[in-house]
Amino acid sequence: MTATGIPPAPAVTERPAHRDGNVLRWLGAYTTSMIGDSVYFVALSWAAARTGSAGQAGLVLAVGAVPRAILMLGGGVVADRFGPRRVVIGSDAVRCAVILAVAVLLLVTAPAIWLLAAVALVFGAVDALFLPSVGALPPRITAPGQLGRVQGMRGLAQRVATVVAAPLGGLAVALGGPAAAFGAAGVLFAVSLALLMAVRVRELPADGAAARGGTARRQLADGLRYIRGHRVLGPLTLVAAVMELGFAGPANIGLVLLADERGWGAAGMAWIVAGFGVGAGLAALLLTVRGRVSRAGAVQSWGVIAGSVALAGIAFAPSVATAAAAGLLVGLCTGLGGALIGALCQTVADPAYLGRVTSVMTLFTMGVAPLSYPVVGAAIGVWGMAPVFVASAALSAAGGVIGLCSRSLRRAELPR
Structure with missing residues (x-):
């Protein structure tokens, strides 16, 4: 046991990540945590809808995003200062305790809107600590040459969680109401916590050196200057931010409005979303099997551009089948681009800044990009479907162009 209380991992060898028990424990923790997140959201949605008005339910669901967005960058500072393993275990323990406490409380009393809003606020704040820390762990549990494969495995875990979580949350609500669903989420967080505690990590050169002194504000400013x-x-970072700003609106609210306008209904929208998921899953599987993609910096930029073109094509699709095929191309290209962005971040970032780097990336995808939803919805109402999809896709593709214009990024490679 080290002086910091972190159990050391043995020297990292070039063992394939999919055969490394330490990596698989981290992956299991990440997967069960993601499923727990989704089951929690189902429980919160159902309890809010049954307790208050539609407006109050919407407020409860939105309130959790506020502390997550505001505190995300601070979460990166905390991860760098105290170590990602310590922070991720502490935040997961808090999530588990809070959600299980709510489940027990709902067994003896009816849920109140104020209680659900408070839970959403606490959960969002803890997520702001958990997400940067869990994303900063891979370089500490595997060799540099396996980081691409780890990102592919992480993408597959996301697909599994997407498929499993909603039916599991719905079944829990059907069998025992919100209390059972909150309980199921709490158990999943407990499993995640147990797996995380079994993950062995190693200290990386300069770990924590850039985050030991100074105020949190100074450490945050230092991290932003570093990036x-x-x-x-x-x-x-600019590629990821611009891509998400252009992609998020059409891929979410845009698809809903498109399916309604074309008369495809919920089933049609589900087929398009399924195309996204299959494409992203194939991209993750490719990276998991290969472990490394040559010219990763250029490939991720071209993937963003190709996926953006396919996204624009959805608005012109004459049928659900064509739109689903375009969705598959979107998922395949942007899924590969996104996984390579994550792998490159893990590879090139100084370990002392990795928590802050991860928090900035997560902020753009989970905090800033959703702000485009109402803008895209309003724009579709004014100008129509096709112009807005094309404009959004052009913005997303501009992210890839930015990447190609950077000589350093264009030539960036993943380690062998």
């Missing part, structure tokens, strides 16, 4: 001045991370 901005880095020859690869700076443009890579």
